[in-house]
Amino acid sequence: MAGVICRLDETVVNRIAAGEVIQRPANAIKEMLENSLDAKSSSIQVTIKEGGLKLIQIQDNGTGIRKEDLDIVCERFTTSKLQKFEDLNSISTYGFRGEALASISHVAHVSITTRTADSKCAFKLTYLDGKPKEAPKPCAGNQGTLIVVEDLFYNIPVRRKAMRTASEEYGKIMEVVSRYAVHNSGKAFTLKKFGDNSADVRTSVGASVVDNIKAIFGAAIAREVIEVQCKDDRLKFELDGYVTNANYSSKKLVVLLFINHRLVESSLLKKAIEAVYESYLPRNAHPFLYLSLQISPQNIDVNVHPTKHEVHFLHEEAILEKIQQTIESKLLGANTSRTFYTQTLLPHAVEVRQKEKEDGASKDGGGEVRVYQHNTVRTDSKEQKLDVFFKQNNKLVDQSSEKEQGTRPHKHVVTDKSTPRTAGNSPRTREVKLKSVLNLQDDIKKQSHAGLKEIFQDFSFVGCVSRQHALLQHQTKLYLINTTKLSEELFYQVLLQDFGNFGILKLSTPAPVYDLAMLALDSSESGWTPNDGPKEDLATYIVKFLKSKAELLLDYFCIQIDENGNLCSIPLLLDKYIPALEGLPVFLLRLSTEVEWETERECFESISRETSLLYSFKKDAALDDLPDGSEDTKECTDWKWTVEHVLFPAFRNHLQPPEHFKNDASILQVANLPDLYKVFERC
Numbered sequence: 001m002a003g004v005i006c007r008l009d010e011t012v013v014n015r016i017a018a019g020e021v022i023q024r025p026a027n028a029i030k031e032m033l034e035n036s037l038d039a040k041s042s043s044i045q046v047t048i049k050e051g052g053l054k055l056i057q058i059q060d061n062g063t064g065i066r067k068e069d070l071d072i073v074c075e076r077f078t079t080s081k082l083q084k085f086e087d088l089n090s091i092s093t094y095g096f097r098g099e100a101l102a103s104i105s106h107v108a109h110v111s112i113t114t115r116t117a118d119s120k121c122a123f124k125l126t127y128l129d130g131k132p133k134e135a136p137k138p139c140a141g142n143q144g145t146l147i148v149v150e151d152l153f154y155n156i157p158v159r160r161k162a163m164r165t166a167s168e169e170y171g172k173i174m175e176v177v178s179r180y181a182v183h184n185s186g187k188a189f190t191l192k193k194f195g196d197n198s199a200d201v202r203t204s205v206g207a208s209v210v211d212n213i214k215a216i217f218g219a220a221i222a223r224e225v226i227e228v229q230c231k232d233d234r235l236k237f238e239l240d241g242y243v244t245n246a247n248y249s250s251k252k253l254v255v256l257l258f259i260n261h262r263l264v265e266s267s268l269l270k271k272a273i274e275a276v277y278e279s280y281l282p283r284n285a286h287p288f289l290y291l292s293l294q295i296s297p298q299n300i301d302v303n304v305h306p307t308k309h310e311v312h313f314l315h316e317e318a319i320l321e322k323i324q325q326t327i328e329s330k331l332l333g334a335n336t337s338r339t340f341y342t343q344t345l346l347p348h349a350v351e352v353r354q355k356e357k358e359d360g361a362s363k364d365g366g367g368e369v370r371v372y373q374h375n376t377v378r379t380d381s382k383e384q385k386l387d388v389f390f391k392q393n394n395k396l397v398d399q400s401s402e403k404e405q406g407t408r409p410h411k412h413v414v415t416d417k418s419t420p421r422t423a424g425n426s427p428r429t430r431e432v433k434l435k436s437v438l439n440l441q442d443d444i445k446k447q448s449h450a451g452l453k454e455i456f457q458d459f460s461f462v463g464c465v466s467r468q469h470a471l472l473q474h475q476t477k478l479y480l481i482n483t484t485k486l487s488e489e490l491f492y493q494v495l496l497q498d499f500g501n502f503g504i505l506k507l508s509t510p511a512p513v514y515d516l517a518m519l520a521l522d523s524s525e526s527g528w529t530p531n532d533g534p535k536e537d538l539a540t541y542i543v544k545f546l547k548s549k550a551e552l553l554l555d556y557f558c559i560q561i562d563e564n565g566n567l568c569s570i571p572l573l574l575d576k577y578i579p580a581l582e583g584l585p586v587f588l589l590r591l592s593t594e595v596e597w598e599t600e601r602e603c604f605e606s607i608s609r610e611t612s613l614l615y616s617f618k619k620d621a622a623l624d625d626l627p628d629g630s631e632d633t634k635e636c637t638d639w640k641w642t643v644e645h646v647l648f649p650a651f652r653n654h655l656q657p658p659e660h661f662k663n664d665a666s667i668l669q670v671a672n673l674p675d676l677y678k679v680f681e682r683c
Helices: 010-021 025-038 085-090 100-107 157-162 166-183 209-217 267-277 316-337 399-405 435-446 450-457 483-497 513-522 535-548 550-557 581-593 600-615 631-636 638-654 673-682
Strands: 043-049 055-060 109-115 122-128 137-139 144-150 188-193 225-232 237-244 254-259 288-295 413-416 460-464 469-474 477-482 503-512 566-572 667-672
Touching: 025 043, 025 055, 025 100, 025 144, 025 166, 043 166, 100 109, 166 188, 166 209, 166 254, 166 288, 209 237, 209 288, 225 288, 225 316, 237 316, 254 267, 267 316, 288 316, 435 483, 435 600, 450 469, 450 638, 460 638, 469 638, 477 483, 483 600, 483 638, 503 513, 513 535, 513 566, 513 581, 535 550, 535 581, 550 600, 566 581, 581 600
Parallel strands: 043 188, 254 288
Antiparallel strands: 043 055, 055 144, 109 122, 109 144, 122 137, 225 237, 237 288, 413 503, 460 469, 469 477, 477 667, 503 566
């Protein structure tokens, strides 16, 4: 029996259509970003929770939505950008279908708060399946629009389950926001996770395209880009953009392609560009390109797919050939400054034998000399742990330092208490005359709080509450101190006050920066996603980058990276104190990615901040959970002694507490003796 054909319910139709337009959170972000840009916004802020499935929030300062239009703004095929089909021939806005918000409202809970320039207040409205749930409510608000999307795909469980992990979806969102931020130079874009203070994407009003490339994709790309421009009146197109020269290459092709300001994909364009770079880059190496193509609206069809991800245009082959010629000529012009790099190949396995024993054992002797793991070359980060490179024979430890300090020296380092030495190994003690450093030192003094300073100049240490908190008494008051925050500020101030005049902590065995970088990228703290490229490439870049900064790091911070890419030493900032070396991998990663290297003041400040983060006394749950009496526990019981006899005396002698310590829970008053007496009197 033949099935009965019936008309689908309107809600079912709309959900099917919504699934075609909004395929994942990144699609919803793209549609709403374009709406904000169409509204002439100069600042757009995006906040994400759980990869966009739990929350998407976009706030702009655009023209806003009229109160009269709020009732239909989430209905399908309602738009202010198109009146008749022929208008597609001259469309200049991102949106024109009137489907984006409608589609989102059919698969999520949507609320809109908006205010126009001529409105006395903002209005808020929530939507379900394209329809408002109640009348608009007046509320306070700035000009512009705030759209909140919650529980995306809550009514399409199969689609929701098919989504990737939250971090992968967030990576897709970051890719979309980054591309629009680069293209829309002059506008401010911000992207962050819900609850985070720092943004993952941040550009400022007035920044150039190159500034945005540097802020988002890194200085390594920004300093190698060259501008490309082309115009052809016959073909009615114009090209602007930036492409990397032959000095830069990556294992992944990155193309930011905008046609008439719309982010699109073009496999033909990618093939044409790859063909050009084949003559300039090694095999399997690819460039970075940002291209903005303006084509006469009469020659382009944007109505190809609901996602507007694809476009068709006339004279495609001729335009692509013209683009090829333009990029080719630019690469030829920049070829005189091309730099070639060579890499020595390591054998699959390299065995390093120990020296012959002093008892005269010969190479032809019967006994085979044992080779320890830390004396071999590590060629694969997965073959063995990095810990073995830190292991050492007791003879390598500077036993004299144990007697001098009264505590065991750290098993990973040999301390050198002499003044820091330059690359020529000559002792130095110098006066700092750098204006940037002197200004930073002055800032520390200006931000110091007199009342807090008085507490730390005259206190009694009470005891440790945990590895992160301790108690001290000042006069009749008891204070809870966040040891982690105070130690981080202490080491930041020490780095600037003793700038360039530190002692040295030498690693007993130099640690390969490549291996440390791989460990960092393997950790969740790095935030690495597949969109960032292969970890091996990133680790290689980190080694190359830090080697290029080795002279500065050694001269001013005693961070020595040798010509083979090994970390050999770190600064001795406080006598009898050695930082947790488990933090070295992330430290080197952040040293490569978070430091502002271009400006002197910002460079020294950010290096000092990152180094103080490594040296800060952190909570270590793994140590706290060890059973009493174990060997590891005995080895780690010195932390309380370190807090009481090393850190807190340093707080008294060196720390200038900044004013923000009053408000960020770094120092909390927990009791006052007169108040306690009053309580006891009532009892």
